[in-house]
Amino acid sequence: xxxxxxxxxxxxxxxxxxxxxxxxxxxxxxxxxxxxxxxxxxxxxxxxxxxxxxxxxxxxxxxxxxxxxxxxxxxxxxxxxxxxxxxxxxxxxxxxxxxxxxxxxxxxxxxxxxxxxxxxxxxxxxxxxxxxxxxxxxxxxxxxxxxxxxxxxxxxxxxxxxxxxxxxxxxxxxxxxxxxxxxxxxxxxxxxxxxxxxxxxxxxxxxxxxxxxxxxxxxxxxxxxxxxxxxxxxxxxxxxxxxxxxxxxxxxxxxxxxxxxxxxxxxxxxxxxxxxxxxxxxxxxxxxxxxxxxxxx
Amino acid sequence: xxxxxxxxxxxxxxxxxxxxxxxxxxxxxxxxxxxxxxxxxxxxxxxxxxxxxxxxxxxxxxxxxxxxxxxxxxxxxxxxxxxxxxxxxxxxxxxxxxxxxxxxxxxxxxxxxxxxxxxxxxxxxxxxxxxxxxxxxxxxxxxxxxxxxxxxxxxxxxxxxxxxxxxxxxxxxxxxxxxxxxxxxxxxxxxxxxxxxxxxxxxxxxxxxxxxxxxxxxxxxxxxxxxxxxxxxxxxxxxxxxxxxxxxxxxxxxxxxxxxxxxxxxxxxxxxxxx
Numbered sequence: 001x002x003x004x005x006x007x008x009x010x011x012x013x014x015x016x017x018x019x020x021x022x023x024x025x026x027x028x029x030x031x032x033x034x035x036x037x038x039x040x041x042x043x044x045x046x047x048x049x050x051x052x053x054x055x056x057x058x059x060x061x062x063x064x065x066x067x068x069x070x071x072x073x074x075x076x077x078x079x080x081x082x083x084x085x086x087x088x089x090x091x092x093x094x095x096x097x098x099x100x101x102x103x104x105x106x107x108x109x110x111x112x113x114x115x116x117x118x119x120x121x122x123x124x125x126x127x128x129x130x131x132x133x134x135x136x137x138x139x140x141x142x143x144x145x146x147x148x149x150x151x152x153x154x155x156x157x158x159x160x161x162x163x164x165x166x167x168x169x170x171x172x173x174x175x176x177x178x179x180x181x182x183x184x185x186x187x188x189x190x191x192x193x194x195x196x197x198x199x200x201x202x203x204x205x206x207x208x209x210x211x212x213x214x215x216x217x218x219x220x221x222x223x224x225x226x227x228x229x230x231x232x233x234x235x236x237x238x239x240x241x242x243x244x245x246x247x248x249x250x251x252x253x254x255x256x257x258x259x260x261x262x263x264x265x266x267x268x269x270x271x272x273x274x275x276x277x278x279x280x281x282x283x284x285x286x287x288x289x290x291x292x293x294x295x296x297x
Numbered sequence: 298x299x300x301x302x303x304x305x306x307x308x309x310x311x312x313x314x315x316x317x318x319x320x321x322x323x324x325x326x327x328x329x330x331x332x333x334x335x336x337x338x339x340x341x342x343x344x345x346x347x348x349x350x351x352x353x354x355x356x357x358x359x360x361x362x363x364x365x366x367x368x369x370x371x372x373x374x375x376x377x378x379x380x381x382x383x384x385x386x387x388x389x390x391x392x393x394x395x396x397x398x399x400x401x402x403x404x405x406x407x408x409x410x411x412x413x414x415x416x417x418x419x420x421x422x423x424x425x426x427x428x429x430x431x432x433x434x435x436x437x438x439x440x441x442x443x444x445x446x447x448x449x450x451x452x453x454x455x456x457x458x459x460x461x462x463x464x465x466x467x468x469x470x471x472x473x474x475x476x477x478x479x480x481x482x483x484x485x486x487x488x489x490x491x492x493x494x495x496x497x498x499x500x501x502x503x504x505x506x507x508x509x510x511x512x513x514x515x516x517x518x519x520x521x522x523x524x525x526x527x528x529x530x531x532x533x534x535x536x537x538x539x540x541x542x543x544x545x546x547x548x549x550x551x552x553x554x555x556x557x558x559x560x561x562x563x564x565x566x567x568x569x570x571x572x
Contacts, residue, residue, distance in 0.1 A: 010393070017394030024385035024444050025400055028407050031441035035418035042418065049421075097314055106308035107315075113558040114318040120550040120561075121322070122502045124520040125543040129325040138328065138536050143339040169321060174565065181566035223409075230411040233504040237524060249413040249505075256417035257509050269414035276411050 036273070043266035050260055062267035072251070072268070079247045082160065083228040086167045090224060091217070093168070094175035101176065102183045119173040127237035130166040156244045163245060166234050171227065175220050182216020183209070222283040226276055248272050322547065329540035336536050350541035360542050362514040363522035367546070370432050370518060371500035374439035379493045382444055383485075386451030391460065401452070404445035412442065416509040423510055430512045438506050443496040450495065450564045454488030491564035494557055501549070519546045 043063070046056045066072050097115065104111055118126065134141050134152040142150055152158045186209055194204045210217070232249040239245045241254070252272055255265030324341065331338070332347040354360045389397050419438065420429070428434035458481070466476040507521030517525075519542065526539050554561065 013392050014394040017388045017392040018396065020388035020392070021385045021396075021400050024381040024448060025403070027381060027437070028404060028441050028444050031415065031419065031438045032407050032410060035415045035422065038418040038422065039414065042421070100307060100310040100314055104307040104311040105304055107311050109558065111311040111314050112562060113554060114315040116554040116558060116561055117318045117322060117551060119565075120498050120554050122504075122520050122543075122546055122550070124504050124523055125325065125547055126321065128523065128539055128543055129321040132328055132536060132540070133321070133324055137337045138339075140324070140339055140341045169317075173318070177562060177565050180562075226409045226411075230413060232413055233520075236504070236508075249411060252413045253416060253505070253509065257420060262417055262421060265417045269411075269417055272411050273414045276409065280406075280409055 039266040039269050039273075042262050043270050045263045047263040048260055049262060058263070062263050063271070065264060066267050066271060071246075072248075072271075074244055075246050075248050075251045078160070078245060079229060079231065079249075082164055082167070082231055082247065083225060085164050086171070086228045087221065087225050089164075089168050090172045090175045091221065094172050094179050094220070097172065097176035098179035098183050101180050115173040115176065117173075118170050119177075121170065123170060123233040124237055126170045127166055127234040130162055130169070130234075131238045134162050153239055154243065159239050159243050159245050163231075163234050163238055166238070167228065167231065171224065175224055178216060178220035178223070179213070182213040182220075185216070186212040218283070218286070222280065225279060225283070229276060229279065230272075248275070325540050325543050325547075328537065329544045331537055331540075350537040351545070354538050354542045354545065357538075358514065359522055359526070360519070363517055363519045364545070366432070366514075366516055367501065367518040367520075370435050370439070370516070371497055373432070374436045374443065374500045375493050375497045377436065378440045378443045378447055378496050379489060381440070382447030382451055382492060383489055385444075386448050386455050389448070389452040390455035390458075401449070404448050407441065408445035408449075410442075412438075412505050416505060419506075420509055429510060430516050432516050434510050435503075435506055435516055435518070438510070439500045439503065443499045446499070447492040447496055450492045451488055454491070454564075455485065458484045487560060488564075490557070491560040494553055494561055495564055497553070498550070501546070 044057060044059060046054065046058045046062070048054060101108075101111055101115065131153075132138050136142070136149060136151055139152075141152075142148065150158070152162050190208050190212070191204060194208050199207065230249050231247045232253065235241060235245055235247050235250055236253075241247075241250050246254075248268070249272065252265055252268040255261045255268055257265075259265070327342050328336070329350050330346045330348075331343040332345045332349060335343045335345060338344060385400070388394070389400065415438070423429040423434045428437070460481070462480050462484070463476045466480045467473060471479065502520065503518065504520045504524070507518045508524060511517040511521060523539055523542055523546075526535050526542065
C-alpha cells in the first residue's frame with residue numbers, strides 16, 4: 001500500500017512538474033521550433049513575397065546559390081574576424097577588469113555599478129555614440145588623435161575597427177562579470193600557498209588562478225562567441241553593411257526583409273543557424289573534456 | 298608593496314574602469330546638448346548648452362510613440378515572461394520529474410539561437426495571422442528569448458531557498474497561504490526581481506525584431522525608430538536629435554543599474570556558472 005501511494009505520488013509530481021513547466025516551454029518553442037521548421041521548408045523554394053504566384057520547389061538550389069556566391073564568403077570572413085578579435089580582446093580585457101573588481105576595496109560598489117552601464121545600455125545607442133565619435137563631421141576622435149580628415153567608415157578595416165571597438169566596449173562587462181564569478185571560486189588558500197612557495201605573480205596566474213577558473217572561462221567564451229557571431233545592430237547603425245562590413249546576420253536580414261527573397265534568405269538563415277550549432281557543439285565537446293580534466297586532478 | 302599602497306593602486310585601476318564605462322555615455326550626453334553648429338565643433342563638449350534637442354524629440358510623434366511602444370512592450374513582456382519563468386523554475390527547483398534537464402537544455406539552446414535566423418519565418422507567419430506590426434507580435438518573441446535566462450536565473454536562485462521554513466511556519470500554526478506569503482514570498486522576491494530586470498534589459502535593447510516585425514508607429518520600439526531617424530528630412534540635425542533620444546532611452550537603464558547593482562551582478566553570474 002505504502003509503495004503504491006509512493007508511485008502515485010511520484011506520478012502526481014511528474015504530472016504537476018510538467019503542468020508548471022509547460023506554459024514556459026510552449027512559449028519558448030512557439031517562436032523557435034516551428035519557425036525553424038518553416039525556415040527549412042521555405043529554403044527549398046524559390047519564393048518572393050512580391051511574386052506569390054512564382055513559388056517553385058527548387059530543392060537545395062538556394063543553398064548552392066548562397067554557397068557559391070562570393071558575397072556569402074566575404075560576409076562569413078567579416079563575421080569570423082569580428083568574432084575572433086572581439087572575443088580574444090574581451091577575454092584578456094575582461095579578465096583584467098574582473099581582477100580589479102575582485103581586489104578593489106576603495107570604491108568597490110562604484111566600480112561594480114559603472115561596469116553595468118555598458119552592459120545595460122541599448123546596443124543601438126552605443127553604436128551611435130561610437131559612430132558619432134569617429135564621424136568626420138561631428139567626431140572628436142580625429143581632432144584628439146591629430147588625424148585631420150580620416151574617414152573611418154570609408155574603408156573596410158578602419159570601419160571594422162570602430163565596429164569591433166564598440167562591441168568590445170559594450171560586451172566586455174558581461175564577460176568580466178562571468179569571469180569575476182569564476183575568480184571568486186579560486187580558493188584563496190591555494191593562492192597563499194603558492195605565494196609562500198615563492199611563485200611569481202605570473203606563475204600563480206597560469207598555475208593556480210586560470211586552471212581553477214577554467215569552467216567559468218569556457219562558459220564566458222561560449223556565450224560571448226555565439227553572441228558575437230550574430231552581430232547585427234552595430235553594423236546596421238554604423239555602416240549599413242557598406243565597405244564589405246556586412247555580417248552573416250545582416251545578409252540574412254537583407255535577403256528576407258529588404259529583398260523579400262524568403263527562399264534565399266531562409267537558406268542563409270539556416271546556414272547561420274547551422275554554424276551556431278557547430279560552434280556550440282565544438283565548445284561543448286572542448287568544455288566537456290576540460291571538465292573531466294579538472295575533476296581528474 | 299605595502300597594503301596601503303596596494304589599496305590605492307587598485308582604487309586607481311577602479312577609477313580607470315569607471316572612466317572606460319562612462320566616456321562614451323558622457324559623449325552622447327554632451328552631443329545631445331550641442332546647439333546648431335556646435336554639433337560639428339569636433340570637440341568633446343558643447344560651446345553652448347541647450348535643451349532644444351530634447352524639446353525637439355519630445356515634439357516628434359515618431360519618437361514619443363516609439364517611447365510609448367518600448368515602455369509598454371518591454372513591461373508587458375517582462376511581467377509575462379517572469380510569471381511563466383517563476384512557475385517553471387519553481388517546478389524545476391522543487392519537484393522531481395523526468396524532463397527537468399531537457400527543459401533546461403532546451404532553454405539554453407534557445408538562448409544561444411541566432412535571432413536573425415527566425416526573422417524570416419516570423420515575418421511571414423505574423424503577416425498571415427495579423428500579428429505583424431502589433432505589440433503582441435513583439436511581446437511573443439521577447440518572451441521566448443527572455444524565458445531561458447529567466448528560468449536559469451530563477452531555478453538557480455530557488456534551489457538555494459530553505460524551503461523547510463515553510464513547513465516550520467505551518468508547524469508553528471500558520472496556514473499554508475500565510476506560510477507561503479510571509480515566508481516564501483520574501484525569500485523568493487529578490488530572485489524574481491533580478492530576473493525581471495534582466496528580462497527588461499533584453500526587451501528594451503532589442504533591435505532585430507523591432508525593425509523586422511514592425512512597419513509603422515503602431516509598434517516600432519525606440520532602438521528601431523532611432524535607426525529610421527537617420528537622414529529624416531524634418532530633422533535639421535539628426536545627430537543631435539538622435540543623441541537626445543538615445544540619452545532618454547539610456548536613463549531607465551542607468552536608474553535600474555544604480556538601484557539594483559548587486560541584484561543584477563548576482564543574477565548574471567548565478568545562472569551561468571553554477572548552472
